[in-house]
Amino acid sequence: MTERNTLCASRRQHLQWLLGSSLAWAAPWALAQTNASQGRLVLVFLRGAYDGLSALVPHGDADYYRMRPNIAIPAPDGSANTALQLDLQFGLHPALAPLLPLWQQGLLAAIPCAGSPDATRSHFDAQHHWETGIPGNSSASPGWLNTLSGQTQAKAIGVGEANPQILGGPQAVQLVPKGEAATRKGALGDNRTRDAVMRLYSGDDALSQTFRAGAASRTQTADMLTQAPSMDARMDAVMQAANNGAGSVKGLAQDAQHLGTLMRANPQLRLGFLSAGGWDTHANQGAVTGTLANNLGALAEALVVLRREFNRRDDVVLVVSEFGRTSAENGTRGSDHGHGNALWLLGNRxxxxxxxxxxxxxxxxxxxxxxxxPVHHDFRAVFAQVLRATQGSSSAQLDALFPGFVWDARLDGVMHRA
Structure with a gap:
């Protein structure tokens, strides 16, 4: 009995993995899938809902310029202050210029209308749905990267945040918090802190309603942002809450380098997580220059570092955010909480x-x-494509990771076959 108790945890984990991989014994193709590769996966979460319509610019759509008279990125004309043309429909924000060679080399792709099928405009709920892989369910659940670690026997690591939900669960993970996150237990991932913030904005006043609903009314947002200075502290709290424990994007390149160094030193570390806040641009978002442009420039720098660090055959970097932003600009030259968004993929496959x-x-x-x-493509269907191609995830394993998701055959060309 003593030996049995000692080995209980490891045997249980092993049994769970075997059950999750049961299709491997069912058919030869499944065996090939589950024994695929030692590819590394890095997820970069842009907390606060970044504006994909400024990053992946739909310059071929006249409605874009009609709806955004002040914050639209000008159509490509070859100058430095316009979008960088990708094709007749889309271009890159000029601050993302370092990524253009990766696009031209066939290493970088985008899915312009991806997201969660749940239409919440709450940062807290939407981020929880993305991190647990269960849209519409805000109850306690393990993070899907933690579950994937158990399925694949790959170790997971997060750099920057103290306690990201996506890595929470029964599997041991390595967390490397930095800066303010290192001195705060769990940041907003801590239940007491999260509950306190939610109580702070549980009232019926305009700001509380906007916080919970995601600034559904552009006029309401504009009115709030121009009220007395006494509102400033609470508005700052709203912006910080949207970051949910993530640090500034200015430190993302350093975090990326740190992650690459740690994962290179330990081959068992094959699942990585990074995050950056500061994307909740309700006011003074800017266009070619400004707050968002500065953030996108820092993001581009980080992705270049990640490409250098993660360039093996089956390495993939995913860049995601909890939801997009409104198609039209608001009264304070910003954008409010939206729904679908551009999701990015980077890698040889x-x-x-x-x-x-x-x-x-x-x-x-x-x-x-x-x-x-709109959300034309469930984010879980995108992840499933990547995991099937690079981690060898079986259908049973994908169902365990993302309960209720449906395979999206429209995305079958997003990954090269082995």
Whole structure:
């Protein structure tokens, strides 16, 4: 009995992995899938809902310029202050210029209308859904990267945040918090802190309602931002809450380098997580220059570092955010909480140099609730494509990671076959 108790945890984990991989014994193709490679996966989470319509610029859509008279990125004309043309429909924000060679080399791809099928505009809930892989369910659940670690026997590591939900669960993970996160237990991932913030904004006042609903009304947001200075502290708290424990994007390149160094030193570390806050641009978002442009420039620098560090055959970097932003600018030259968004993939196995999936344009009849990009592709279906190609995840394992997701055959070309 003593020996049995000693080995209980490890045997249970092993049994769970065997059960999750049961299809490997069912058919030869499944065996090939589950024994695929030692590829490394890095997820970069942009907390606060970044504006994909400024990063992946739909310059071929006239409605884009009609809806964003002050914050739209000018159509490509070859100058430094316009979008960098990718094709006749899309371009890159000029601050993302360091990524253009990766696109041209076929290593970088985008899915313009990806996201969660749940339409919440709450940062807390949406981020929880992405990190647990269960849209619409905000109850306690393990993070899907933690579950993937148990399935693949790959170790997971997070750099920057003290306690990201995506890495939470029964599997041991390595966490390397830095800066303010290192001195705070769990940041907003801590239940007491999260509950306190939610109580702070549980009232019926305009700001509390906007915080919970994601600034559904542009006029309401504009009014709040121009009220007395006494509102400033609470508004700053809203922005910080959207970051949910993530540090500034200015430190993301350093975090990326740190992650690469640690994962290179320990081959068992094959699942990595990074995050950056500061993307909740309700006011003074800017266009070619400004707050968002500065953030995108820092993101580009970090992705160049990640490409240098993670360039093996099956290494993939994913860049995601909890939801997008409104298609139209608001009254304070910013954008409010939206729905669908651009998701990025980087790696040798990615069918890069192109965008994938469905794009239906910005005509009002094609928008979610008449204001946001729709979610044409469930984020879990994107992840499933990557995991099947690079981690050898079986159908049973994907179902365990992402309960209720449906395989999206429209994305079958996003990854090169082995």
């Amino acid at each position: 990615v069918q890069g140099g192109r965008w994938h999936g469905q794009w239906s344009g910005l005509a009002s009849g094609n928008l979610h609730e008449g204001r946001d990009l």
